[in-house]
Amino acid sequence: MSQTTPTTAADEFAEHGKSPMQRVQSTLHKYPWVSPLVVLALLIIIFIVMGLVFDIGSLENFIKPNTISLMLQQTVIVGTLAIAQTIVILTAGIDLSIGAIMVFGQMVMANLAVYVTASNVTFLAGQNPVVAVLAGILVATLAGALNGFLIVRFNLPPFIVTLGTLSIFTALTLIFFKARTIQGKEMPDFMLIMNKAFQIGPISVTLGLLVMIGLYVLFGYVLRGTAWGTHVYAVGNDPAAAQLSGINVKRVLFSVYLVAGVVIGIGAWVTIGRSGSASPNVAPDLNLETITAVVIGGTSLFGGRGRLVGTLIGAFIIVVLDFGLSLAGLDQAYRVLAIGILVIVAVAVDQWIRKVKA
Numbered sequence: 103m104s105q106t107t108p109t110t111a112a113d114e115f116a117e118h119g120k121s122p123m124q125r126v127q128s129t130l131h132k133y134p135w136v137s138p139l140v141v142l143a144l145l146i147i148i149f150i151v152m153g154l155v156f157d158i159g160s161l162e163n164f165i166k167p168n169t170i171s172l173m174l175q176q177t178v179i180v181g182t183l184a185i186a187q188t189i190v191i192l193t194a195g196i197d198l199s200i201g202a203i204m205v206f207g208q209m210v211m212a213n214l215a216v217y218v219t220a221s222n223v224t225f226l227a228g229q230n231p232v233v234a235v236l237a238g239i240l241v242a243t244l245a246g247a248l249n250g251f252l253i254v255r256f257n258l259p260p261f262i263v264t265l266g267t268l269s270i271f272t273a274l275t276l277i278f279f280k281a282r283t284i285q286g287k288e289m290p291d292f293m294l295i296m297n298k299a300f301q302i303g304p305i306s307v308t309l310g311l312l313v314m315i316g317l318y319v320l321f322g323y324v325l326r327g328t329a330w331g332t333h334v335y336a337v338g339n340d341p342a343a344a345q346l347s348g349i350n351v352k353r354v355l356f357s358v359y360l361v362a363g364v365v366i367g368i369g370a371w372v373t374i375g376r377s378g379s380a381s382p383n384v385a386p387d388l389n390l391e392t393i394t395a396v397v398i399g400g401t402s403l404f405g406g407r408g409r410l411v412g413t414l415i416g417a418f419i420i421v422v423l424d425f426g427l428s429l430a431g432l433d434q435a436y437r438v439l440a441i442g443i444l445v446i447v448a449v450a451v452d453q454w455i456r457k458v459k460a
Contacts (some may be wrong), residue, residue: 158430184417
């Protein structure tokens with residue numbers, strides 16, 4: 103539940119004394135998800151107009167139910183993992199190992215649950231799929247805990263630690279599981295359940311999408327309505343001040359990476375369902391895509407400011423751009439170019455917003 107501060111006469115006077123640009127700056131500081139929401143709305147309007155008015159490419163299909171369903175489903179993997187990245191970035195950290203941990207977790211799940219009759223299986227194959235999923239989530243949680251331990255115990259920069267564990271878990275995936283892709287038909291249906299779809303009107307919705315939305319609701323409440331969430335923001339805003347106020351900064355940091363590991367583990371299961379298989383080569387750009395979604399979504403890379411709803415909007419922006427430019431018939435390079443420009447603009451806007459005067 104959000105809290106509002108009573109407006110005093112002095113506050114009203116100060117607000118009236120601001121220029122229109124200063125008011126925009128203050129609004130974006132208070133509601134960092136507003137700017138990405140405006141960007142998303144503009145993108146949707148632009149693609150609709152390009153398709154219906156100017157008849158460019160196949161953009162007339164942009165607002166069709168099938169396209170909307172595909173865009174929603176395409177958001178699931180990046181959107182889920184971006185929750186973990188957001189929690190970390192709120193503490194002024196960063197996690198470059200998210201993609202590698204997710205891949206390792208899903209390979210653990212798949213190699214435990216794969217049918218013993220499949221080729222090139224390990225002696226651990228044929229386990230109960232529920233046990234396999236829980237084992238994969240546990241492995242991802244322990245990986246997150248390792249990141250947190252190294253950062254807290256040895257005061258190492260999160261960038262360096264997670265860059266190292268990125269290589270470690272990538273290597274462990276190749277050492278233990280080689281380059282073997284486990285197809286959906288080689289696993290019990292439970293492993294693929296996240297891709298089970300049902301209709302809501304003309305839109306097809308998957309279980310993975312509902313899980314992702316549920317995680318956003320859960321962690322949105324946790325970050326805004328619990329003491330732990332308050333401590334996460336405090337540590338990201340000013341760790342020294344947080345320590346002086348009685349917050350155990352190291353404990354909070356460790357818990358952040360631990361919780362991120364849990365979310366990554368759930369994301370691994372979602373990825374198996376969405377991909378229909380478990381592969382060491384799935385979504386190689388996930389690390390950058392999760393960071394991009396968080397940054398475009400208005401969360402400050404300097405910590406202490408941002409909302410999960412902005413991250414979700416950021417993930418949608420990435421997908422909408424991808425689909426829109428593809429339907430317009432443009433090369434994939436233009437999508438990468440557009441995302442790069444958006445990231446730079448988002449960071450520049452964040453720097454401007456941080457200069458707001460109370």
